[in-house]
Amino acid sequence: MRLLIALAIVIQLCGPASAQTVLAKSRTTQKVINAEEVFAQLVRMVGVWRPADNPDSSLRIHFYLTAGDTVLVESWEVRGEPHSLTLYHRDGKALLATHYCPQGNQPRLKLVGHGTGGLHFTLHDVTDLDPTSETHQHDLWFDLSEPGYPIRSETYASKEGVGAVERLRLVSAGKK
DSSP states (O other), X not given: OHXXXXXXXXXXXXXXXXXXXXXXXXXXXXXXXXXXXXXXXXXXXXXXXXXXXXXXXXXXXXXXXXXXXXXEEEEEEETTEEEEEEEEEEETTEEEEEEEOTTSOEEEEEEEEEETTEEEEEEEEEESOOTTTOOEEEEEEEEOOSTTOOEEEEEEEETXXXXXXXXXXXXXXXXX
């Protein structure tokens, strides 16, 4: 109850994007991250997904393994055309996600938390960014707690700051 009251106060004072960060931190832990175990959790995403709330959407998200099963590829297609890629891989004890954005920049995110609320990646650095005109991925979350209906959330940042959380509840593309 105290957490909900504190969250309500944060929303009033700081706005929804900041509140989402507080909520994400409260749902994930900063314990030592076992990149191999967390990567194995992400591998459960292998398959083709679509928005659960919009069966007629042309968006398809393909997850597949490559490079000797050491890299998980997340490939977005809209109306059958490639849109973007995110590659997940280990780097020693860390787990990284590199997003290849249609704008041409490449944010690299690092796993900073995991727990009952899911996996939380946050910006590590970004390449080929024009900060005057482009946005870039800043945070990425996966909630894998409901089998068959993963939730993928993200925020983008611009010169004005971090934007609102975009949340996408997914379902296998074969389900109606």
